[in-house]
Amino acid sequence: MTDQALTTPARRRTLRPRTLVITAVAWLLAALFVLPYLEMVITALRPADELRDATFLPKHFAWNNLVDVWRQSTLGTNLRVTLEVAGGSTLLVLAVALPAAYYTARMTFRGRKLFMLLVLVTQMFQPTSLLVGLYREFFQLDMLNSVWTLIICNAAFNLAFAIWILTAYISSIPAELEEAALIDGLSRFGALRRVTVPLAMPGIVTALIFTFISAWNEFVMGLRLTTVPSSQPLTVGINNFIGNYTVQWNYLFAGSVVAILPVIFLFAFIERQVVSGLTAGSVK
Structure with missing residues (x-):
C-alpha cells in the first residue's frame, strides 16, 4: 500500500435523498406517537389551578402530584392487586400452555388439527361478550371481588395465544436434539427441561410478556367482577378519578404514568427475545 493511499482521507458516506x-x-411518526405520552406526563405535573390553562407547559411543575395521588387514593393497593393478577395469570398460562404446546408440536395424534382449530376459535370470543355469563357464574360461586377470579379470567383469555406461539417455536426446534438426549439416558421430561425449554426460551418469554401485559392492562373484567376498591386492579383504580361532575386530570394522568412505566421498562428489556419469538417458524 502506497503512502498516498495511507494519507488519503476516507470518503464520507453521503445520505441519499x-x-x-x-x-x-420516521422521526415525524415517532413524534406523533410520543406526543400524547409527553402531554400525559406534563398534565400529571400541572397544579390543579392550571388544568384549564391553554398552555402546553405549566407555569410551575407540581411534583407533589406524584406523591399526593398515593395518599388520596387506593392506588397502592390497586398496584398490588394488579401485580398479583398479572403474575398469577402469567404463571398459570405457562403451566398449562407449555405442556400443551410441547405435546402438540412433538406428538402425532388423532384430532390434532381439530384441537388447534378449537384453540384458534377461542381467540374469537371477546371478554365483553362473555361478561354477563362470567359475572353470573362467579356470583353463584361467591368469587366476586377475588384476585383468583381475575387470575383465572386473564389466564383463560390469553391461553390460546400462548399455545400458538409456543407450538410454532417448539416445532422449529429439531426433534433430533431431544432424541440424542433420550439416547444419553434422559427421560422425556428431562429432555424437555434441559434441551427444549432453554432453546425455546425466546418463544416462552414472548408468550409470557404478552400475557403479563394483557393482564396488566385488562379493564373490563376488573371493572365488573370487582366492586370493592381494595380488590380492584390498577386500571380500575385510575378510573375512579373520573367522577360524575368533575375529573381529577392531574391525578388521573399521574396514576397513568405509574401504570405504564413498568410495562415500558419490561418490554424494552426483553424486546429482542419478543421479536425472535414472534418470527419463529417464518424461515425454514
Missing part, C-alpha cells in the same frame, strides 16, 4: 425523506418521516 430517499434515505433522508424516510428518516424524516
Whole structure:
C-alpha cells in the first residue's frame, strides 16, 4: 500500500435523498406517537389551578402530584392487586400452555388439527361478550371481588395465544436434539427441561410478556367482577378519578404514568427475545 493511499482521507458516506425523506418521516411518526405520552406526563405535573390553562407547559411543575395521588387514593393497593393478577395469570398460562404446546408440536395424534382449530376459535370470543355469563357464574360461586377470579379470567383469555406461539417455536426446534438426549439416558421430561425449554426460551418469554401485559392492562373484567376498591386492579383504580361532575386530570394522568412505566421498562428489556419469538417458524 502506497503512502498516498495511507494519507488519503476516507470518503464520507453521503445520505441519499430517499434515505433522508424516510428518516424524516420516521422521526415525524415517532413524534406523533410520543406526543400524547409527553402531554400525559406534563398534565400529571400541572397544579390543579392550571388544568384549564391553554398552555402546553405549566407555569410551575407540581411534583407533589406524584406523591399526593398515593395518599388520596387506593392506588397502592390497586398496584398490588394488579401485580398479583398479572403474575398469577402469567404463571398459570405457562403451566398449562407449555405442556400443551410441547405435546402438540412433538406428538402425532388423532384430532390434532381439530384441537388447534378449537384453540384458534377461542381467540374469537371477546371478554365483553362473555361478561354477563362470567359475572353470573362467579356470583353463584361467591368469587366476586377475588384476585383468583381475575387470575383465572386473564389466564383463560390469553391461553390460546400462548399455545400458538409456543407450538410454532417448539416445532422449529429439531426433534433430533431431544432424541440424542433420550439416547444419553434422559427421560422425556428431562429432555424437555434441559434441551427444549432453554432453546425455546425466546418463544416462552414472548408468550409470557404478552400475557403479563394483557393482564396488566385488562379493564373490563376488573371493572365488573370487582366492586370493592381494595380488590380492584390498577386500571380500575385510575378510573375512579373520573367522577360524575368533575375529573381529577392531574391525578388521573399521574396514576397513568405509574401504570405504564413498568410495562415500558419490561418490554424494552426483553424486546429482542419478543421479536425472535414472534418470527419463529417464518424461515425454514
